[in-house]
Amino acid sequence: MELSSEITDLLRAGANHVNGVICLPGQVRKLWPLLSEAKRLKLITFLDVEHPIITDMGRLAIGAPTEVDAGYARFVAACTSRKQLSPTPDKDPRTDFDYRSYKACGYVCCLVVRQMDGRYNPATIRVGNTLTSDPQFLGPKNSQVLPECDGTPFVLALMPKWLIDRTGFSTYPVALDEGAVVWSADDRATWARLRDVCFSVNLRIRNAGRRTPTAKLAHGQYA
Known part of the structure; x- marks a missing residue:
């Protein structure tokens, strides 16, 4: 044609x-x-x-x-x-029971910056949205720090939703400021990795306890 x-x-x-x-x-x-x-x-x-x-x-x-x-x-x-969630189920140290417990307690995951702390042998961790923002102190009574952030300048922690709302933290962390010279390329890569973990943990908390739909049984199989 x-x-x-x-x-x-x-x-x-x-x-x-x-x-x-x-x-x-x-x-x-x-x-x-x-x-x-x-x-x-x-x-x-x-x-x-x-x-x-x-x-x-x-x-x-x-x-x-x-x-x-x-x-x-x-x-x-x-x-x-779509990016695959991290960690994957086979590499996640937390079990389905853990996620159901977090959901029952009203916990959500949050990624924040670890701030400089001049205290001697502190029992809590000083954190904030940035290095210079108003601090919040995380301890065993108000949070649970996840092992993925060990040895990094950031803190990935589970907190009650009411505490996150009060402190102004976010369960959806944004990217680090590109203009900030204090963060190296390795720091930015670490932040990106921990962001993926934060998204994954929050998604699994939200979906915890949901039953997987099963196929409908034929007549007589329910007996």
């Missing part, structure tokens, strides 16, 4: 659009001769007067994948682009 370059460009625009839309509603009147010809050839169809979309015949005419294949490709790309 010989197609003009104008119709080919419209079909390519529709093939690249997530919903197959050929052009904007305000362009329909201007492009009506081309759209009418493409509709006559069954290359496009109209959802309504202002929304022409490409058909599978139109996709075939320009060598583009069908709507089903294009949607499946977007689905696969979305699934594979």
Whole structure:
């Protein structure tokens, strides 16, 4: 099928659009001769007067994948682009019972900065959102420090939700300030790793205790 370059460009625009839309509603009147010809050839169809979309015949005419294949490709790309949670279940030192306990106690995970502490043999850890922000002191009575942060300038800890709300800490830590010269490349890599652990722990706390759906039994198997 010989197609003009104008119709080919419209079909390519529709093939690249997530919903197959050929052009904007305000362009329909201007492009009506081309759209009418493409509709006559069954290359496009109209959802309504202002929304022409490409058909599978139109996709075939320009060598583009069908709507089903294009949607499946977007689905696969979305699934594979998501970062895997860390730690993975086989490397996580915490059990499902631990996560159920955290959820029952109202604990959530938080990543904060370990601040300089001039006290002698302190029983708590001085932390804050930054090195110079208002400090908060974490101890066994108000938090549980996770082992993943040992030996790092950061603290990954489980705290009651009410304490996080009061201190202004966040369960969704942002990236370190790019303009701060106090953090080295290794520090930033450590922060990124601990962020993934924080997200993973909070997700598993939120999903703790949820039963995995099972297949419905056949009649007579419930006895």
